[in-house]
Amino acid sequence: MTVLSGKDLPRDGEQLQGPALDARLARTWGDAPGLWGWITTTDHKRIGIRYIVTGMVFLVLAGLSALWMRLQLATPENSMMTPDRYNQLFTMHGTTMMFLFAVPIMEAMAIYLVPLMIGTRNISFPRLNAFSYWMYLAGGVMIWVAFVLNIGPDAGWFSYTPLSGPQFSPGKRVDIWAQMITFTEVAALAVAVELVATILKQRAPGMTLARMPLFVWGALVTAFMVIFSMPSVALASSLLIADRLIGTHFYNAAEHGDPLLWQHLFWFFGHPEVYIIFLPATGFVSHITEAFSRRPVFAYPAMVLSLVTTGLLAFGVWVHHMFATGLPRLGYSFYTAATLAVSIPAAIQIFCWIATMWDGRPRFRVPLLYVVAFIVTFVIGGLSGVMQASVPIDLQVHDTYFVVAHFHYVLVGGAVFPLLGAFTYWFPKFTGRMMDDRLGKIAFWMIFIGFQVAFFPMHFLGLMGMPRRVYTYPTNMGWDELNLLATIGSFVVAAAFLVFIVNAIFSLARGAVAGANPWDAPGLEWATSSPPPQYNFPHIPVVSSRTPLWDNRNHLPVMTGLRVDDRELLLTSVMEAIPDVRDPSAMPSAWPLWAAMATTCLFISSIFTPWAVVIGAFPVAAALIGWFWPKSPPGPEPVIE
Amino acid sequence: MRSRPSVRSRATFLAAAACILLPLPASQIHAAANGARPAPAATAPEDGQWTMPSKDYASTRYSGLDQINRQNVARLKLTLSWDTGSRKGQEAPPLVVGSTMYLTMPFPNNIIAIDLAAKPRPAVKWVFRPNPRPMSQGVACCDVVNRGAVYANGRLFFNTLDGQVIALDAASGKAVWRTQVGNIMKGETITMSPLVAEGKVIVGDSGGEFGVRGWLMALDAASGKVAWKAFHTGPDKDVLIGPDFHPYYAADRGKDLGVHSWPADAWKIGGGTAWGWVSYDPQLKMIFYGTGNPGPWNPEQRPGDNKWTTGVFARDIATGRARWFYQSTPHDLYDHDDINEQILLDMPVRGQMRQVLVRPARNGYLYVIDRKSGQVYSADPYGYINSASGVDLRTGRLIPVPSKAPQEGRVVRNIGPTASGAKDWNPGAFSPRTGLIYLPHENLCMDEGVMEANYISGTPYLGADAKMYAGPGGNRGFLTAWDPVRRKAAWKIREDLPLWSPALATGGDVVFYGTMDGWFKAIDALTGKLLWRAKLDSGIIGQPITYRGPDGRQYVALVSGVGGWAGAIVSGPLDPGDPSAALGFVNAVRDLPKRTQAGGRLYVFALPR
């Protein structure tokens, strides 16, 4: 074997740049053509897009189930659907929105955007990334197929025991729900680990923590939250499956188990979950506000601290979901205080965004409109959340439509509006084409007004005593008109989404071609072409400020010297992003898919027999061995120099 | 007064006493070292017969026969063994009157008369088949047992499972009268042995697990007509409570407590049956008996003291009117039927001779109660108890341990004693020679979960699941020799299985009892030393007796045949895969099917000629 010296290896640099470099990198970083390439890809952008599209499909499905429910609730004592159907629907709506849409789509955006924003070639652990998508897809498909087969879960997205236990939820419905949790757990944890590693070790040289874009901060905090909160619900659902399948007594009060154990475990995940959805959205808002206000975000350190504080406080508030369960009353005060405290960082962020606009020169294009809608809507949700932090008030409004209104204001206002803005904002980066502005504005106004019409009345329904999760209601309660109004609003929202989707599809084909940086935005992701090449950047950029493209308008400094004949990344130090080592990045592989299929078989069949865990472990092990089998002898040079 | 025993038996006794250096005064053999003796009026001279299951009105289960004694019992040999054909639990004793033995069978409650004098060997004289309704098997809580017939004045009196009282002509085996007293459609069965005294047949019902309204009644022994009937729940007039009712404790005084200590209407289905033992004091003309558990088992459904269940009544035998009542377990939490035997003794209590009744109750306390007043002199635990911390002798009230109280929706673990009690129905024997009461009992604990029970007439009314298992020490049974005067156990014998057979004490200072895996044992009445044992084909829950045969020899007889609540796992047979089967008893005796089998065989033992 010939030992090559480091100098003989092809690297980017002065000798190799321009089209020749692009061609070389494209060969190294490209996927196989056709279906095989689609299956084996480890490109964060392809997987990210896949995630986003799948998440949007689940959003549509969940939205349709909401529409169906609103139809049932449009009139009192409606017998359009059976209670069983309704219960399955609201369970599917909540479950899909939370587990299959909101968390995955936020992670998906991060999968796509984070490597671009921090100037690296690929996400870390790219095969794990591919694997996570297949797991997520399998879980989502499983639960929706089950729903079509009338084995959809019907115990609510929160699946309180003992209602979800073996006695009161006969059949396999809840097992499928609990196993879906396992699928999405695996997927979400995998992505979280990738993001943490990517963000901490793969930032472009010079991108110190203090220069990190706010969305990346959001993704980092979110990823840590996922890592700390998801095991709690994974444990809860595993215990539930054990109760249901092999007759353990974790949640059986009679045998000194505790149904409240479920609530603690579930909400220890469930409340951070809200911030897992919200924090990336604040990242979108920051980026959009910054780009369209033409001014760096006001009080960047305060924004970062707010993110981190929110992430920490989020773990101290779960009991506010349990104020009516009769836990020691004085202890509730702590959770009231923590819940109120969470609104402080949110208030700070709201101020900073508006201040950014106030101090900048805002151009009210569609993405910024969504930011305005976000502020107008989310603040209402936040303030009604402040009300519910109070134990006495919560005891009245808990589990009423007031809460339904509250969390739709928080989640739709706080996450979906920014997401739609972000989608419009980064659409040119994803596709190379701009979204249509006129259609975008139509969709925006419909969605904004439709949302208010659908959900604002629910505050009053709640105060007028209408509980949640009822498939029908009596006629003389004064709830009729408001419910009808809510249903009308929900249809307006649905129509708006239709317009939005049509716009996306239309723009994908015919939209105006966008350049590398159509919005003249300051982030690194705009430094490369739209859509970006497989290798993201020909040379790794070097960063010296928080807004590199504004500060280095004419010439963005780069760093060279990475090998181009092999997939190689630059790792930098955690705090200061000083170049550290070069590291290989995994090649495309079908093994993640095979491993996901084996795991899927294990998970699904373990709904039916505990032996599946034992037997199913063998194919999983085989797939993992294949995945990690050393493919080639070590390269001619040590990776670490 | 009791006649003096024969010279020979006294000689034997003296020899025995000398052997173990016990300074018993030779002149006063009835009163043992501790001064306790059976109520004189309630015992009769030893005639070598066995005419009622308890042997005498004082319920001593003591026979003065002393041919078989501590020295020679080891040579005991089988002289007769005869398969009755029954495979259900045999809780009844053989009766021996003259030269005839009468066997009482579990359902279908056949009575078999055996001529012991027939040559060349004893032969069946007649069989009486009452043909009770088969449906009654479905409402018999704990196997289809019967606890025996009673012989009096040429007649045999017994009860059938489907609620009939039948008088037979003992010589011919022909029915003299039959009276239907229980309604099985409501769940009333009868398993008890009647008590016949003063021309009355005293009968009570079973069915506390079916929401019946318990009662005790007296039938005219001659005609079978109901003389009186006293309910154990409801208004005072139904309970036969009148001006002459003077309970000792304040808690038992008041108008219509049988209504006011229950939720509205609950007393109508409140249980309080009387399926156990009745003792009779001919001097006071009073009967003493206990009442069964309130229904349902789930205590949350019946707040209040639930009068007059789980207590002991003293009634005038002629009119049935209550004289006093003492509730040993107010608001029963664990199915602690108070139906166990009351042994009528005259004994010193705090230095004074008192006429007392001694009752080892299901709740684990052995009560010494004044026969006339109903005052509790003492209540001492004779088995393991963690569900109560004692009995307040000032108020007479049991002090329950709150953490062991069953609560809907939460299983309570490790309750002792179990639903079957520290001792169930199987009575102990009292020997006036040793002054000790020989108590065969259990050492079990249980987990219990209660839930709201639904009342459907003729179906169980329980609302409880239980799982029983061995108590502290790991053995499931004890034979305790209890000294009622010194208020402590003289000694205990550990038995692996729960003891479900009564004890028999004899003038030869031998105590007999059987185990559920079929060992019939004879022990030394003074020390508890095992002297002899024999393995029978089936487990023993029956009542051993002894009698003088036509040939003048002393015989010991019993019928094997495991079953009853404790042995239902074998006689059912039940499935040990369900620990709650047989109301939880199956879990305590899972090994029983491997150690014995169903059976029903008469065994008679005697010394070799």
Added chain:
Amino acid sequence: MRRRLLLPIPLFVLVSGCAGIQSVSDDAGRESGLIWSLFVLFGIVTAIFYVAVIAFLIAAYWRRGGSNQDGLPDEGGVTRERSLRTAFFLWTGAVIGSLSLLALASYFTDRGLASVNPENKPMVGIDLVANQWWWDVRYHYDDPSQNIRTANEIHLPAGVPAMISLKSNDVIHSFWVPNLAGKQDLIPGRINDIVLMPRRIGHYRAQCAEYCGLQHAHMALDVIVESPADFQRWEAAQRQPAPAPATPLAQAGYAYVTSRECSTCHNIAGTNANGTVAPDLTHVAGRRTIAAGTLPMNRAGLYAWIADPQGAKPGNNMPTVGLNADELHAVAAYLETLK
């Protein structure tokens, strides 16, 4: 977006003005009154903050010709930055200050709620047991024979505190009479307590507020607050056994109900029907609704319910018995007499 600026304050007035029989904005109970006051306080404070945010946003909108350009620093930048910073700290201080105020208000209201029966009056004692999907109501007294058992309807004397012990036989339910107090869960294996202090006579409606399965929507409870004298009359009436049927039709119904499927599950005091797993029917005709608020208690409701319980409340545990027309008339006629 501006149309909502001033909405909250008039809305409180609006909502409290039309308090229905199941409304948070009522002060018919001591607890609900305290909570509603707190709610109004929170509402006002949060509305002020909302107005401030929107005002700032509008200001930002109107100011959009700001001098700052494309992220480049400009001459006035430092001054503006300084004033913004001042505003930032003021804003944060205001937020923290008012949150502390609200936290204190909430805490003291909660203490007020938790001080059970401050005047130490004798309380009405009720065990409320939730089942899928109805309420089992048991009044208990020192003399257990005076206990009252009914279903799906609670009567309370005005001005007398009521201590309600909450239990569940199956899954988690939640007891909520918004006009009187906040909610409290009924959790299997636990006993929660709630004290109601009704102040105003009236008819209120409670509803299960925790999702409990198929018929969560039809699990209501009528709460009738009446004068102590009326309450005592009601107690006395409830303690009576069911009246004997008078007409031949009702007698036929009585015969059916007490001997057939009905008696397996239902209790009618004074008859052979002693079931405990379904609502007590002793005085069913005196109640306001059938099947936990599913149907009104009248002849039509009775017919509809008895003939086809699964039609009115699909999935509930009352089977469709399949009565013929004569039986249906008879049973309904008998049940109508159970006042």
Added chain:
Amino acid sequence: MSSPCRASLILLAFILLAGCDREKRGMTHEPKPETMAFVPSGDPRASDYENNAFQMSQGQRLFMWMNCVGCHAHGGGGMGPPLMDDKWRYGGRMEDIVYTILNGRPNGMPPFKGRLTEQQAWQLASYVRSLSAQPRQDVLYSRSDEMSITEPATLKERNAIMNEPPAPGHGPGK
């Protein structure tokens, strides 16, 4: 459509083929006639009830409510015979069990006709058979929310039923 998706589809289609009504919440609106002719072998309703998890869970409820548990415990028996073993005095098919419940048996089983509807008897029969794990694995439950008693039906080995012919004159076979 991706491969794991297809795989789950195939698996779920298999479940579907095995009986799509296994999860249906039975809420019949039409009243059932009081008496129905018995079909000696194979009543079509048998599998409807036996292979439906909801019906079985309703049967479980009724087993407690109707006091079946008082005599038969949780299958181990007591006053009544065990129901979880392989011995069936009067036949162990759904039809036999329904007959037994409705008409009673002479040795103590009370008749429930007139106390239970026919539908409830079928639900009960479904549950009774689950005590010995007779129904399909995927409709069995593991435990109820009460004391831990028997081995979970989901883990139980299925006993072959000794289908003794019903006693003469007492069964649907007559």
